[in-house]
Amino acid sequence: MKKSCIAMLLAGGQGSRLYALTQKVAKPSMPFGGKYRIIDFPLSNCANSGIDTVGVLTQYRPLQLNSYIGSGQAWDMDTSDGGVFILPPYQSAGEKGSWFSGTANAIYQNMSFIEMYQPQNVLILSGDHIYKMNYDLMLREHIKKGAACTISVLQVSMEEATRFGIMNVGDDGYISEFEEKPKAPKSDLASMGIYIFNWEKLRRYLIEDEADPASDKDFGKNIIPKMLANGEKLWPYRFEGYWRDVGTITSLWDANMDMLSTTLINLFDASWPIMSSWPPCPPHYIGSSAQVVHSIVTEGCVIEGRVENSVLSNSAVIKSGASVLYSVLMPGAVVEEGATVEYAILGENAVVRAGAHVGAPPDGTDAWGVATCGPDTVIRSGAQVPAGAMIYESGEV
Amino acid sequence: MADFHGIIFAYSSAPEMGELVRTRTSSSLPFCGRYRLIDFALSSMQNAGIRDVGVIMQRDYQSLLDHLGSGKDWDMSRRRGGLRMLPPFGLPEYHTGEYIGTIEALNAVSTYIHDIPQKHVVIMRGSLAANLDLDAAIQQHLSSGAELTAVCAPGAPSETHHRFVPDADGFSSKMLFTRTGGGEGVASLEVYIISKTLLLNMMDSCAAENKRHFHRDAIAGYLQQGGRIGIYMHDGYSAAITTVADYFRANMDMLRADKRAAMFPPSRPVRTKNHEEVSTYYGEAACACNSLVADGCIIEGTVNNSILFSDVRVAPGAVLDGCIVMRGGVIGENAQLKNVIADKYTELSPYITLTGSPRLPIVVPKSSKI
Numbered sequence: 001m002k003k004s005c006i007a008m009l010l011a012g013g014q015g016s017r018l019y020a021l022t023q024k025v026a027k028p029s030m031p032f033g034g035k036y037r038i039i040d041f042p043l044s045n046c047a048n049s050g051i052d053t054v055g056v057l058t059q060y061r062p063l064q065l066n067s068y069i070g071s072g073q074a075w076d077m078d079t080s081d082g083g084v085f086i087l088p089p090y091q092s093a094g095e096k097g098s099w100f101s102g103t104a105n106a107i108y109q110n111m112s113f114i115e116m117y118q119p120q121n122v123l124i125l126s127g128d129h130i131y132k133m134n135y136d137l138m139l140r141e142h143i144k145k146g147a148a149c150t151i152s153v154l155q156v157s158m159e160e161a162t163r164f165g166i167m168n169v170g171d172d173g174y175i176s177e178f179e180e181k182p183k184a185p186k187s188d189l190a191s192m193g194i195y196i197f198n199w200e201k202l203r204r205y206l207i208e209d210e211a212d213p214a215s216d217k218d219f220g221k222n223i224i225p226k227m228l229a230n231g232e233k234l235w236p237y238r239f240e241g242y243w244r245d246v247g248t249i250t251s252l253w254d255a256n257m258d259m260l261s262t263t264l265i266n267l268f269d270a271s272w273p274i275m276s277s278w279p280p281c282p283p284h285y286i287g288s289s290a291q292v293v294h295s296i297v298t299e300g301c302v303i304e305g306r307v308e309n310s311v312l313s314n315s316a317v318i319k320s321g322a323s324v325l326y327s328v329l330m331p332g333a334v335v336e337e338g339a340t341v342e343y344a345i346l347g348e349n350a351v352v353r354a355g356a357h358v359g360a361p362p363d364g365t366d367a368w369g370v371a372t373c374g375p376d377t378v379i380r381s382g383a384q385v386p387a388g389a390m391i392y393e394s395g396e397v
Numbered sequence: 398m399a400d401f402h403g404i405i406f407a408y409s410s411a412p413e414m415g416e417l418v419r420t421r422t423s424s425s426l427p428f429c430g431r432y433r434l435i436d437f438a439l440s441s442m443q444n445a446g447i448r449d450v451g452v453i454m455q456r457d458y459q460s461l462l463d464h465l466g467s468g469k470d471w472d473m474s475r476r477r478g479g480l481r482m483l484p485p486f487g488l489p490e491y492h493t494g495e496y497i498g499t500i501e502a503l504n505a506v507s508t509y510i511h512d513i514p515q516k517h518v519v520i521m522r523g524s525l526a527a528n529l530d531l532d533a534a535i536q537q538h539l540s541s542g543a544e545l546t547a548v549c550a551p552g553a554p555s556e557t558h559h560r561f562v563p564d565a566d567g568f569s570s571k572m573l574f575t576r577t578g579g580g581e582g583v584a585s586l587e588v589y590i591i592s593k594t595l596l597l598n599m600m601d602s603c604a605a606e607n608k609r610h611f612h613r614d615a616i617a618g619y620l621q622q623g624g625r626i627g628i629y630m631h632d633g634y635s636a637a638i639t640t641v642a643d644y645f646r647a648n649m650d651m652l653r654a655d656k657r658a659a660m661f662p663p664s665r666p667v668r669t670k671n672h673e674e675v676s677t678y679y680g681e682a683a684c685a686c687n688s689l690v691a692d693g694c695i696i697e698g699t700v701n702n703s704i705l706f707s708d709v710r711v712a713p714g715a716v717l718d719g720c721i722v723m724r725g726g727v728i729g730e731n732a733q734l735k736n737v738i739a740d741k742y743t744e745l746s747p748y749i750t751l752t753g754s755p756r757l758p759i760v761v762p763k764s765s766k767i
Contacts, residue, residue, distance in 0.1 A: 034676030035692065073469075074671075260678075267675040268695070280669050282661050283430030283691040283704070284677070285652075292685055298676040299431070299692050312676075 003082075003119040005139050005196070007051050008107055009042055011127035012059030012100055017248045020374025020392045021347050026058065028127030029065040030252070031313045031330040031348065033259040033267070034296040036276045037068060038246060040075075041132070042125045043084070044274040047075040049135040051123065052082035055113050057106045059089055059099060074277030087113060102217030108206040114199065122202060124195040124219065130255050131192075131243040132265065132272050138237045139196055147235035148201045149227055151175065152194035154239050164190035165220050167236050175234040178224050189236055192243055195219060201232065241265075249390075253345055253370045256311045256328040259296060278331075281314050289320050305335065316346075319354075327359070330375070339379075343387065347375035356380065360387040401535060402515040402593070403442040403450035404503070407435055407461055407523035408496050411639040416762045417740065421460040423638065424523030427723045427741070429651045429660070430691040430704045433464050434638065435523035436669045443471045444665040445531035447519065449478035451509055453502050455485050455495065470668050483509055498610035500603045507600060510593075518596055521548075521588040526647050527635035528660050528667060529588065534629040538590040543568065543627030545595060545619065548588035550631050553579030556639050559612050560584055561628055568625040572616060583628065585612075586635055590627075595619075634659040645738065645758045648704050648721050652687055674707050682713055698728065712747070719755065723763075737761060 015027025022030065028039035039056075046054050054077065058065055065086070071077075072084030087110050091097030100106035107114075107124065114122060121142065123135055133152070142150035153167050162181060167189045170176035179185070205223050209215050215222045227234060242265040244255040258264045267274060281300025286292060291306045300315035305322035312318075316329040324335055325342040333346035336354040344359035350373040352358055358379060359371035369388030376393045379385060407424035417426060424435040435452075442450055450473055454461055468480025483506045496502040499520075503510060510518075517538070519531060529548060538546040547561055547569070560573040562582035573582055599615040608614035620626070634656050636647035650656045661667060677690055680697035688700045693707040698715035706724040711717065714731035721738045722728065728739075729747035736753035739745065740763035749767060753759035761767060 035674065262678075268693070273673045274675075275673055279666065280431065280671060282657070282667070283689040283706075285654075285657070286685040286688050286690065286700075288687045290686060292679045293683055294681050295679050296676040297679065297690070307679075 003053055003117045005051060005121040005123055005135075006053040006055070006082075006114065006117050006119045007042075007046050007123040007125055007135070008110070008114070009039070009054055009056045009125045009127055010103055010106060011039060011062075011065060012057050012106060013128070014060040015128065015247060018252065019249070019390050020372055020377070021249075021252075021345070022061075023374060023392065024061060025064045025375075026060045026062060026127075027247070029068055030246075032130065032246070032252075033256060034298040034311050034313055035278070036274060038130065039065065039069070039127050040274050040276045041130050042127060043069075043072075043075045043077075044272075045131075045133050045135060046123075046125075047077060047275065048272050049133075049139075051135060052077060052079050053085075053117055053119075054083075055085045055087045055110060056127075057087050057100065057110065059106075062086065062088060068277060070277065075275050085113065102215075102222075103219045104206060104209055104215075104223050105217035107202075108210050108217070111203065111206065114203075119199050122197050122199045124197065126193045128247055129192065129194075129243060129245055130258075130265070131239075132241065132269075132274070133194070133239060133243075134272075135194075135196075138194075138239075141237055142196045142235060145174075145235040146233060147174070147196075148198050148232035149224070150196045150235045150237050151224070152192045152239050153189040153236045154192050154243055155188050156190045158185060158188055161185035161188050161190060165193075166190060169236055173235070175228065175236050178220075178228060180220060189238070191220065192239060193220070193245075194239075195224075196237075201227075249345065249370050249372055253328055253343075256345075257309070257326070259311055260294060260309060278314055287320065290318075300331075313348075322352075326361075336381075344371040344373065344385075346373050347377065349375060350377045350379070352379045353381040353383070355382045356385070357383075358385040359389075363387070399446070400515050400517055401445070401447050401590075402513045402518045403438075403447045404510075404518055404520045405435065405438050405442075405450060405452045405523045406499060406502060406520070407452050407458070408455035408502055409522075409524070410457060411524075413640040414638075414644065415641060416760045417641065417644065417738070418457075420457065420763055422454070422457050422523075425458075425461045425464055426524065426638065426644065427706060428526060429648060430689045430706050432667060432669045433461075434526055435461065435464070436667055437526055437528055438521050438523050439465075439471045439473070440665070440667040441521075441527070441529040441531050442519065443473070443668060445519075445535060447531070448473055448475055449481075449513075449515065451481045451483050451506065452523065453483045453506055455502070458482075458484060464670050466670065470670050478514075481509070496609075498608075498614070500600060500611050500615055501609035503596070503600050504604050507604075510597065510600065513593055516593055517590060518593050519588070519590050520596075521586075524638055525586060525588065525635065526638055526660075527586060527631065528633060528662065528665055529586075529631055530633070530665065531588075534588075534590060534631075537629050538627060541567070541627045543590075543625070544592050545624065546590040546627035546629050548586045548590075548629050548631050549583040550586055550635050551583060554584050554637060556637050556643060558584050558637065559587075559616075561626060563628045564625075567628055569628050570620055570623075570625045572612070572620060572626075574612060574617070583630065586631060586637075587612075588631075590629075633662075641738070641758060641760060642756050645721065645736075645755060649702070649719070649755070651689060651704065652702060672707055680713070683711075698730070706741075719758075721758075740764075743767070 168177035284301035287304035304320035410418035467474040473480035560582035561569040674693035712730035
């Protein structure tokens with residue numbers, strides 16, 4: 001079955017900068033924005049862009065991700081000639097087998113999967129970005145420009161540019177230089193970590209790179225610079241719109257708060273639905289003493305307390321007299337009577353007992369941060385969890 | 398339950414429901430913000446492990462077909478068996494308009510009933526709002542050795558129903574036909590567990606005498622011949638919905654925590670067709686209290702004692718009290734609605750005032766603009 005383009009979604013990273021939240025699950029399966037998990041965004045983008053074959057490369061704690069993706073039915077990908085495929089590292093006859101050592105190595109190890117479809121192009125995606133994007137437009141531009149590789153880029157401010165991989169562009173519009181986190185950026189075009197490669201070319205570079213003992217087997221660090229050095233045509237695809245990397249506690253919290261805005265990203269747009277897969281719960285119930293303002297609430301929630309500027313995933317419970325302010329509650333999180341949760345993230349099924357206090361408003365100091373209670377943590381009655389704290393399951397506070 | 402087959406009657410539309418059943422049957426009435434009534438019958442069966450279910454439909458079944466799809470949402474899209482839609486086959490002798498009784502409906506699909514591979518059949522109406530523990534009912538049916546078990550409820554429904562008077566051993570040989578309110582015996586929920594053999598016998602003997610009704614003819618005949626009926630008591634919530642007031646009350650019942658808990662026990666989840674929805678957004682000036690709200694809504698006004706289905710928009714200044722707004726409803730700014738049932742995709746203009754009563758709620762027909 002020949003395909004014009006298939007997608008490979010890198011979902012193997014631990015997301016170690018999310019600490020307690022990714023102790024037991026991979027970052028792509030992190031609940032996000034109420035109704036979603038992070039991986040819903042790239043998967044839905046694929047479905048909406050007409051890409052029906054997606055390999056999901058998993059390695060770290062893949063159990064939840066596997067069961068969440070299932071047959072891919074939620075994203076209409078349970079088709080007969082395509083589908084969503086979970087691709088863990090594996091062993092071949094006579095080989096020891098090894099973990100994915102880098103993003104490029106992960107694709108290298110799964111070349112036989114890609115070959116099954118003999119695609120002309122391969123789209124490489126990350127499992128930790130929040131955005132809506134039509135990959136088909138990018139693919140068309142990639143084909144039109146005859147590029148070996150097209151890299152999706154976002155215009156950022158010059159200050160921000162120091163934190164990204166920056167593409168410098170020549171007079172002909174093609175990429176002339178790639179700099180990872182430059183101190184003095186020459187351009188404001190940041191790589192979004194989304195690539196479309198001509199598969200024949202990529203295949204050759206992956207094999208070469210694998211043989212190079214000095215290589216980190218990474219797309220940004222190795223493959224792209226090698227292609228540039230060899231004079232391949234690399235085209236920058238300029239993306240405009242909302243795009244966030246949610247790799248840290250602060251960025252995860254920020255991006256969740258962005259979902260409260262109707263102007264940054266419109267999730268209500270029926271022409272580009274972000275699809276997810278949760279078992280149905282009853283509608284959420286707002287009690288007689290509840291106050292819910294400027295917030296997102298998902299089915300299954302039961303709210304008797306006060307909720308402001310917050311994002312509630314399904315089946316969160318806010319008891320009477322409790323306050324949830326500027327916080328993100330993942331599925332099944334419970335805030336008991338009289339407790340306060342502010343500027344915080346509560347992981348799945350975390351419980352804040354009566355009268356406890358989690359987090360604090362920004363005080364302008366550098367020490368301040370979003371308080372995080374990992375999945376299944378229990379915050380004891382009356383306990384205080386300071387701003388910026390990170391609570392793991394093991395330590396009941 | 399591999400040895401049980403489900404039959405759901407979804408052909409009837411209670412005429413007293415008026416506008417609400419103009420484009421659908423009672424079984425596909427939207428309920429409790431997210432569901433169709435038939436979801437409760439299907440989920441009750443699914444949770445008891447029943448995977449082969451026939452749904453008898455006759456007319457106005459488009460919305461039902463759309464909702465049921467392949468049956469996947471109830472794990473009933475199976476390679477063998479699974480969910481089967483049973484519209485009329487058009488046999489001339491049954492081609493006489495709406496099915497008059499349940500036996501007539503069964504006889505209209507008699508080849509399907511004959512071909513049921515299981516020994517027992519669970520039959521029920523698709524319009525019963527109840528989350529039944531059919532597994533427990535089936536266990537009791539099997540251990541009691543009954544040929545026929547009726548699922549009954551305590552209490553005294555105000556709507557017309559049939560009652561069974563149980564003997565000391567828990568079996569009943571006496572039916573009180575078409576009663577209202579309380580009295581002797583227990584109320585039948587018209588859910589029966591019956592051996593396939595007995596069901597076919599009832600269908601055949603009724604057909605021979607041109608009789609069409611399950612209770613009046615089949616059950617009465619069975620009791621007359623000395624048959625005894627096992628009684629299983631359902632102690633959770635149940636509501637038979639035949640009038641607009643019933644419908645309104647049953648929905649409003651779901652605002653009460655105890656009734657909601659009985660309807661949605663975690664051990665017996667209610668499945669429904671999955672829509673693609675966003676979480677609901679509450680705006681800066683939103684005010685909500687004692688309400689059930691599905692996903693995909695944008696609420697910028699006031700919502701009290703109401704039930705909102707998915708994709709409802711409540712504009713700033715609008716006030717809803719005791720309302721049921723079905724999927725896609727748009728409530729204009731400063732609209733004042735009290736005891737209103739707005740069917741799917743209705744649009745209510747800004748500054749409009751509509752006031753009904755719980756006994757007589759105002760029904761805004763599907764897709765209308767007021």
